[in-house]
Amino acid sequence: MSLRDTFRRDQVFAPLRPGTRPVRPGQLDTGGKHILYMEDITVSFDGFKALNDLTLYIKPGELRCIIGPNGAGKSTLMDVITGKTRPDTGSCFFGQTMDLTRMTETEIATAGIGRKFQKPTVFPEHTALENLELAMAGPKGTWQALLQPVTGQQYDWMAQTLETVGLLAQKDQLAGALSHGQKQWLEIAMVLMQKPRLLLVDEPIAGMTRQEVERTAELLQSLAGEHSVMVVEHDMEFIRSIANTVTVLHQGSVLAEGKMQDVQNDPKVIEVYLGETG
Numbered sequence: 001m002s003l004r005d006t007f008r009r010d011q012v013f014a015p016l017r018p019g020t021r022p023v024r025p026g027q028l029d030t031g032g033k034h035i036l037y038m039e040d041i042t043v044s045f046d047g048f049k050a051l052n053d054l055t056l057y058i059k060p061g062e063l064r065c066i067i068g069p070n071g072a073g074k075s076t077l078m079d080v081i082t083g084k085t086r087p088d089t090g091s092c093f094f095g096q097t098m099d100l101t102r103m104t105e106t107e108i109a110t111a112g113i114g115r116k117f118q119k120p121t122v123f124p125e126h127t128a129l130e131n132l133e134l135a136m137a138g139p140k141g142t143w144q145a146l147l148q149p150v151t152g153q154q155y156d157w158m159a160q161t162l163e164t165v166g167l168l169a170q171k172d173q174l175a176g177a178l179s180h181g182q183k184q185w186l187e188i189a190m191v192l193m194q195k196p197r198l199l200l201v202d203e204p205i206a207g208m209t210r211q212e213v214e215r216t217a218e219l220l221q222s223l224a225g226e227h228s229v230m231v232v233e234h235d236m237e238f239i240r241s242i243a244n245t246v247t248v249l250h251q252g253s254v255l256a257e258g259k260m261q262d263v264q265n266d267p268k269v270i271e272v273y274l275g276e277t278g
C-alpha cells in the first residue's frame, strides 16, 4: 500500500480523539482538499426546514461570503458549524476526521473554529489588551486569567493581533470607550487569540461608518489565507468588494455559488434575492 493510500481520507481512523470517527467510504468524497465539509444537512424546527439538504465545502484559506434573504438559513448554518444546533441529518466535518455533529461547542472552538457574532460582546470595563488576555484563556477561561502574569510570548501575540486589527495604539483604552467599529475589530482580535483555522463572521459591518467598512473589508481580506473566513452579510456592496466566492442560500439550500459577477447575473438569484433588494 502506498503512502498516499495510507492517508486516504475515506480510510482515516482516529478513534481516540473526542468527536472524531472514521470517514465512511463514499462519504465526503471531495479529495481531501477542504477544511469544512457539510453534506446533505437538514435542520428542522417544529417541522419547518431551516436548512434543507444543504451541501457546502470551504477550502483552506478562502474567504467565502454567504448571502441570502431573511430566513434563508444563514445563522442556522453557522450554528450547525459551531455545534449550537445539531442537524437532523447530514454530515459536518472539520478537516477529514472531526465530526462537528458529535462535538460540544467548546470542543469545536478548541479545535479551531472561531465565531464573531454580530453584536460586539467585549468587556467594556477592561482595556483592549485585557480583553485579549481574557480571550486567550479560551472558552473555559475565567476572570482569574487577568491575575496570571502574561509571558513575553503571549504579550507579543496580543500586540501582534491588535496590530493586525489596527488597534495597537488603543491597547490601553477601555473597550467601552472604543468606537463601534473598533469594538467589532477588538472582538475579531479576541476570536483570533484562539488561532482559529476557520473564522465565522456574522454581519460584520452593521452600524459602521464608511471608513470603518473599508477597513473591515481590508481586515477580512488580510485574514484570509492564514485562516479560512466565512462571512454572512446583507450589504451587497460590501460583498462585492471582498468576495471571491459567494454562496447564495434560499429556503435552507444552496441556490447558487460562484464568483460574485456570475451569481449576480444568475436569473434564479435575481428572482429570489437580488430582485427583492434591488
Ligand SMILES: Nc1ncnc2c1ncn2[C@@H]1O[C@H](COP(=O)(O)OP(=O)(O)OP(=O)(O)O)[C@@H](O)[C@H]1O
Pocket (backbone or CB within 6 Å): 045, 046, 049, 050, 068, 069, 070, 071, 072, 073, 074, 075, 076, 077
Ligand atoms: N430556534 C428556532 N426555532 C424555530 N425556528 C427557527 C429557529 N431558528 C431559526 N428558525 C427559523 O429558521 C429559518 C432560518 O433562520 P435563520 O436565522 O437561519 O435565517 P437567516 O438567513 O440567518 O435570516 P436573517 O438574514 O434574517 O438573519 C427562519 O424561518 C427562522 O424563523
